Amino acid sequence: MLRPRKAVLKVKEYHPPLGGRQGLRLDFNENTAGCSPRVLARLGALGLETLAKYPERESVERAVAGFLRLAPAQVLLTNGVDEAIHLLCQTYIEPGDELLIPVPTYSMYEIYAAAAGAEIVGVPAGEDFRFPAEALLRQITPRTRLIAVATPNNPTGSVAGESVLLKLAEAAPDAALLVDEAYFEFHQKTVMPRIGSIPNLFVARTFSKAFGLAGLRAGVLAGCAEQMNLVRRVGSPYSVNAVALACVQEAIADTAHIDGYVTQVRRGRERVQSVLRELGIKFWPSEANFVLFLIGEQRLAFVEAMRRRGILVRDRNSDPGCAGCVRITIGTDAQTDVAIAALREVIGELSGANAPLVVTRTSLG
Amino acid sequence: MLRPRKAVLKVKEYHPPLGGRQGLRLDFNENTAGCSPRVLARLGALGLETLAKYPERESVERAVAGFLRLAPAQVLLTNGVDEAIHLLCQTYIEPGDELLIPVPTYSMYEIYAAAAGAEIVGVPAGEDFRFPAEALLRQITPRTRLIAVATPNNPTGSVAGESVLLKLAEAAPDAALLVDEAYFEFHQKTVMPRIGSIPNLFVARTFSKAFGLAGLRAGVLAGCAEQMNLVRRVGSPYSVNAVALACVQEAIADTAHIDGYVTQVRRGRERVQSVLRELGIKFWPSEANFVLFLIGEQRLAFVEAMRRRGILVRDRNSDPGCAGCVRITIGTDAQTDVAIAALREVIGELSGANAPLVVTRTSLG
DSSP states (O other), X not given: OOOOOHHXXXXXXXXXXXXXXXXXXXXXXXXXXXXXXXXXXXHHHOOHXXXXXXXXXXXXXXXXXXXXXXXXXGEEEESHHHHHHHHHHHHHOOTTOEEEEEESOOTHHHHHHHHTTOXXXXXXXXXXXXXXXXXXXXHOOTTEEEEEEESSOTTXXXXXXXXXXXXXXXXXXXXXXXXXXXXXXXXXXXOGGGTTTSTXXXXXXXXXXXXXXXXXXXXXXXXXXXXXXXXXXXSOTTOSOHHHHHXXXXXXXXXXXXXXXXXXXXXXXXXXXXXXXXXXOOEEOOSSSEEEEEXXXXXXHHHHHHHHTTEEOEEOTTSTTOTTEEEXXXXXXXXXXXXXXXXXXXXXXXXXXXXXXXXXXXXXX | OOOOOHHHHHSOOOOOOOTTOOSEEOSSOOOSSOSOHHXXXXXXXXXXXXXXXXXXXXXXXXXXXXXXXXXXXXXXXXXXXXXXXXXXXXXXXXXXXXEEEXXXXXXXXXXXXXXXXXXXXXXXXXXXXXXXXXXXXXXXXXXXXXXXXXXXXXXXXXXXXXXXXXXXXXXXXXXXXEEEOTTXXXXXXXOGGGTTTSXXXXXXXXSSSTTSOTTTOOEEEEEOHHHHHHHHHTSOTTXXXXXXXXXXXXXXHOHHHHHHHHHHXXXXXXXXXXXXXXXXXXXXXXXXXXXXXXXXXXXXXXXXXXXXXXXEOEEOTTSTTOTTEEXXXXXXXXXXXXXXXXXXXXXXXXXXXXXXXXXXXXXXX
């Protein structure tokens, strides 16, 4: 009888609630305004040959490397950041090795590492979801092979500073340190310039968030050339599709478009946080394009009431330490107007209901 | 110091010669006429939202399942067949397990299996690249965990019949049998209807060949629902991009377009084989959209002389048993006219050169 590897049975199934997303998409931290018009123009001009030919990634990889001020040998385009994580797990993790992550965080680190046979060592975030630097350092063992840190982190929006990241890399020289900067554009701080000088450092970026290309699947994994050469071996030369390659080239040529969008998101983030503060709703200050806040036991009613107003937000109740929490993506100024009006209405409505809304306000410290 | 898994060091690096492919593309077995106009129309109509949203594969998976007369739970869309192979290796292969393949064959089976830590057991094809059924059966061991059979096979064009495939599946109940039908449309024979009744059978299909969508990266892995449920666990829910999903839906709705193209390819295949026979060039009768033939020591001069005439063909000299061999993809009637004229010229030219062209004609039996 055909049996899977034992590790496969331990992998949590991941079913993102994607079906039938009708409304203002403030649930998946996507770009809610859309990519550069240059990208759309390129898409419309693509012909039969681009579709029929196997994708040729090299020239685009060179362009992206230039954009990131890295050498082409330090950069691999990936089928979204998911493939970058997958490749790192495949390259470095033997069964019984350890993945070290702060929790809560992006769920795919754990899924791919578990599939590779890793033990998952999850270190709870500190008070108010602060990056648990000291606790992580204490959990490094000779079996630690991958440390994954999203900064800004999802779903909390909190960040890890460069000095502490470098300390982690230094303290675990036998491990790969992945710094996942998927939300970099909304925070603007990066360890990318350290690529090349720190041999076990990898940085991931994505075109799925600020760039508005989640549908195309284009991520970036950067690392020192020597390690990237190993990572490349386990991947497919065709994993990034030709439409993504064409569109990425346009996207990086129109950073003004991104800058304008990011400015709105950062402004909207402050506005949403102010309103939550004013309404007495506990939230966690965010450096990303979303804000996590605490609704408590009425969270499902909250999500549903927002949905009835045409706004999709994401229940994060099942993330560790996030009981009762909801995450809202921040979009454009106009979308923030709409979101804030709905937040006020729904919170007002639920506060009037039987179960008081803010009773659990300080339950997470 | 960061070191990769031992298996990674054993993986052969794979660098397809993709750079700067100028001319008639008879080198990668792609569709040379292009996909259905319906696909192109859909591509042109895609908007910002399709690009910005995470891909939702379920409805397309249902449509593809219907197209294949399977249940949705038996079908997984993949980022090309490469991802299907990768997922099977990740799901079933522990270090030290065995991959059993006839050789020569498609190179990615070996690459992904080696990355998963498998020992590669390659069984040489029989005389004239016949499918080595008996030899494969003899090589099954308790550690055989994946058997990969491309039918029609690449680069030989030879096929494996249903009865012998079913015998393999039965003889190795602890192994996954992958029947890779990437070239199905040019052969029209399939074991797909056996999905569901043979628990360890998987069938792969692709939109990269007959359908003309190699650039988009869309493959299909089919298997019984129970096993597919395990395979899904190790993959990403977002691995197939939204443009591919949209285009696949159109592609399967316009099979007339494919039928017309396949008719031309099958006609062209016979014509090219006749010309090779007439010119005294050894070739292997093919059921795919390509023909493998033996040029011998002058193969590089041959490939270059074809290139000077604007035609790209593929040197297969380094495949096991393929010393001196070249592979030509078959395209439309008009492209076959051009290819045949060039074949006649180049073979005439090289036959007149110092080293006689057909000296090794029977060297492979």
